Amino acid sequence: MITVTGANKRYGSFAALDNISLDIPSGSLTALLGPSGSGKSTLLRSIAGLESLDSGVVTISGKDVTHVSPQKRDIGFVFQHYAAFxxxxxRDNVAxxxxxxxxxxxxxxxxxDELLKIVGLDGFQHRYPAQLSGGQRQRMALARALAVDPQVLLLDEPFGALDAKVRADLRTWLRRLHEEVHVTTVLVTHDQEEALDVADRIAVLNKGRIEQVGTPEDLYDRPANDFVMSFLGEVAKLNGHLVRPHDIRIGRDPSMALVQNEGTAESAGVTRATVERVVHLGFEVRVELRNAATNELFSAQVTRGDSEALGLHxxxxxxARATRIPVLPQRVIEPAAEGAVAVTASAAR
Structure with a gap:
C-alpha cells in the first residue's frame, strides 16, 4: 500500500498540494484525475521521490520513504514522452x-523475453525506437519500467501524446496488462474517459486538494459535489439542477416526457424547450435545447431509435424532464423561473 499523509507543496504563493492524504491499496490501479494545475503530477512525483514535500509523509509497503531517493523506492516510472535510448x-532498452x-x-x-511477449512486442526485439509506432514505443517504455519488478508503477499521462484511437487501444491493453501483472499502479490523467475506463479507483483533485476518492461507479453516480460531477462526465443544467444528459427524457407533449404511472407533468417537473440543434454521434444523438422558461441552453442524449421515433428538428x-438527479450536498439550488416546474431530488427517483 502507498500512503500519503498531510502532504504540502508550495511554489512561491501557489499551493500545488494542500494537506493531501491518500491511501492507495496494494495491487490496485488508481487514477489521479484533475484539470491542469490541480496537483496530480506533483503528487505522483512526490510518491516517486522526484519532488520533495514541504511537509507530510509518504510510505510504501509500510516503509517511510519521504526522504529516500527515487532509486531506492523500488518504483517504475513512465512519462508521457518515452525517453527511449x-x-x-x-531488447536493450527493456534490459x-x-x-x-x-x-x-x-x-x-x-x-x-517474458515482458516483450506480455506487452505484445515479441518479434520486435531487434528494432530501434525510431522503427516503432508511438503506441509500440509506449509499450516498450512500460516493459522497461516493469523489467526490474517494481513494487509500484507510476504513469504520468503515458498516452497523452498519442492520437485518440491509439489511446483507446492502449487503455484496453493497460487494463489487461494490470490484471496479468498485478503491480500497484498509479496513473495521472486529465482524461475522464481514460480514468473511468482503466482505473479501479479514482482520486479527483482540484486546486491542490482531493475532492473525492472512490470507484468509477461511486464518483459518476454519487459525486461529492458540483466539481466532481461536472469534471467526471457530461452535465446539463435543468432548472437549477445539474443532471447527466442521458438522464433527460424528451417527449412531444408533457405526458410523453413521463413513463407510465409516474404522475402528472407538473409533479414530475416537465419543462418546455425548443430544439436548437440535433447532432448525430454514431450510436447516440445529442439534442441541444433551450429552456422556454429560463432561456438557458442544455443538452440531452437520446438513442438513435428514440431520435428517429420523435423525428426531432x-x-x-x-x-423534457430529468429522470434522475444526484444529491449534491454542496450544490446551491437556484430557484426555477416563473412558468418552470423545478424538479426535486425526490421526484427524480
Whole structure:
C-alpha cells in the first residue's frame, strides 16, 4: 500500500498540494484525475521521490520513504514522452535497468523475453525506437519500467501524446496488462474517459486538494459535489439542477416526457424547450435545447431509435424532464423561473 499523509507543496504563493492524504491499496490501479494545475503530477512525483514535500509523509509497503531517493523506492516510472535510448534496440532498452543492477545474463534474457511477449512486442526485439509506432514505443517504455519488478508503477499521462484511437487501444491493453501483472499502479490523467475506463479507483483533485476518492461507479453516480460531477462526465443544467444528459427524457407533449404511472407533468417537473440543434454521434444523438422558461441552453442524449421515433428538428417545441438527479450536498439550488416546474431530488427517483 502507498500512503500519503498531510502532504504540502508550495511554489512561491501557489499551493500545488494542500494537506493531501491518500491511501492507495496494494495491487490496485488508481487514477489521479484533475484539470491542469490541480496537483496530480506533483503528487505522483512526490510518491516517486522526484519532488520533495514541504511537509507530510509518504510510505510504501509500510516503509517511510519521504526522504529516500527515487532509486531506492523500488518504483517504475513512465512519462508521457518515452525517453527511449534511440541508439539501443527494443531488447536493450527493456534490459537496461536489469543490466545496471548487474543481473545475470540468462536472467536478463528470460525476463526481457517474458515482458516483450506480455506487452505484445515479441518479434520486435531487434528494432530501434525510431522503427516503432508511438503506441509500440509506449509499450516498450512500460516493459522497461516493469523489467526490474517494481513494487509500484507510476504513469504520468503515458498516452497523452498519442492520437485518440491509439489511446483507446492502449487503455484496453493497460487494463489487461494490470490484471496479468498485478503491480500497484498509479496513473495521472486529465482524461475522464481514460480514468473511468482503466482505473479501479479514482482520486479527483482540484486546486491542490482531493475532492473525492472512490470507484468509477461511486464518483459518476454519487459525486461529492458540483466539481466532481461536472469534471467526471457530461452535465446539463435543468432548472437549477445539474443532471447527466442521458438522464433527460424528451417527449412531444408533457405526458410523453413521463413513463407510465409516474404522475402528472407538473409533479414530475416537465419543462418546455425548443430544439436548437440535433447532432448525430454514431450510436447516440445529442439534442441541444433551450429552456422556454429560463432561456438557458442544455443538452440531452437520446438513442438513435428514440431520435428517429420523435423525428426531432430544429425550432420545434418539445418537453423534457430529468429522470434522475444526484444529491449534491454542496450544490446551491437556484430557484426555477416563473412558468418552470423545478424538479426535486425526490421526484427524480
Amino acid at each position: 534511440k541508439h539501443m534496440t527494443v 537496461f535497468g536489469l543490466k545496471i543492477r548487474k543481473r545475470p545474463k540468462p536472467e536478463i534474457a528470460k525476463r526481457v 430544429e425550432g420545434e417545441t418539445v418537453y
